[in-house]
Amino acid sequence: MSIERVAMIGAGTMGHALALVHALGGCRVMLHDAASEVLARAPALIAKASATLCEAGTISTHEAEAARNRVCRAHTIEEAIANADLIVEAVVEKAEVKRAVFEEIDRFAPASAIIASNTSYLDIFPLIPASRQENAAIAHWYSPPYIVDLVDIAPGPSTAPEVIATLRALYESFGKAPLVFDRLVPGYVANRLQAALNLECLRMIDEGWASAGDIDFSIRHGLVDRLALLGHMRKMDYTGLEMIRNGLAARTYQPPENTGHSPALARLIDAGRTGVRAGAGFYDYGDEPVEDLLHRRDLGLLQLKKMLSGTTGGQE
Structure with missing residues (x-):
């Protein structure tokens, strides 16, 4: 058709x-x-x-x-x-x-x-x-x-x-x-991963373990380059699957319970800090017009996409 x-x-x-x-x-x-x-x-x-x-x-x-x-x-x-x-x-x-x-x-x-x-x-x-x-x-x-x-x-x-x-x-x-997909998978792949990441990030903030800046610092300097190049499953291959299995067996990480509520989110939203369109969320954006913020984001994404287009992701 x-x-x-x-x-x-x-x-x-x-x-x-x-x-x-x-x-x-x-x-x-x-x-x-x-x-x-x-x-x-x-x-x-x-x-x-x-x-x-x-x-x-x-x-x-x-x-x-x-x-x-x-x-x-x-x-x-x-x-x-x-x-x-x-x-x-x-x-x-x-x-x-x-x-x-x-x-x-x-x-x-x-x-x-x-x-x-x-x-x-x-x-x-x-x-x-x-x-x-x-x-x-x-x-x-x-x-x-x-x-x-x-x-x-x-x-x-x-x-x-x-x-x-x-x-x-x-x-x-x-x-x-x-x-x-061969059938509907609620949240597909990317949204399910984002949901899990959101839950863990909010848990760390709510428990006082890390700030929003700490979390983004760790993502930008510890995860994003390898994920962008390799994806996550190939990154596991490079880490070594025995090590991944050992980590699972040690049970040192327990995922947070989804209570349907985050005190950190509630405080921000109640204060009117709902994101870039409100001029503030986890970060302050001052008086910069949202159109300029989105424009800068889009240019950055396009530059990153162009740089990544020539990579092989570890695959010949």
Whole structure:
């Protein structure tokens, strides 16, 4: 199946960025959001992201302009999906919101349209009408998706194999890195690892064992270079599996219990320190505009990605 026309439902943090990804891949994109102010902001955010890619030398100004011209805003779901080959759902992670969106999709989308949800954790398949199950799948991205290449692709119980094959081929043609699962694994791989890391980091802060700065110092100077080059499982091979087994047998590490609560997080959030968009979280960001912070992050990621592109990760 050829994918030429894409409907992007949701224009927020992930939606506008995914619109750019699909437009850079050559698709025509209809972008919709139920919140008019979110939809109104999307073109400027897309322009900012594409300008960053140009600044880093990842794409040309001509490619950026052509991609932006392939994105149009739609003020209703019906307008967005009427002729879509692929419908990407990127709305808030609330089951009832997604269910309502899927019901609208069912009303107006072509029968042949593929529905791909960007959900991070939800099992969205029970929320999708039965008549659409065969053409429904998960295609989960990581922020910012115009830089981070991983795409988790997972079928539902009734998803046709050709739908998964189509999504994989499409995103490989974009230069992305799809990881195809044979069933839904909640959290996929990367999110499960991030969840475990979050739990341990918050435990160390809550228990007073280490500060946020200590944790990041240890990651940056002790882990990140080896993980970036080797991954984790290959790093275990280099360490030696006997040593890994001995560490397990010694039981010197016990994972924290997930209580569903962190005093450190609660204190920060109650104080309004919710992250870079609030000007503070674990760190203070002063009065620097969030757009500048994100721009600097994106340039750093692009530089790191370029440096890593020539490495072999220990594999000949």
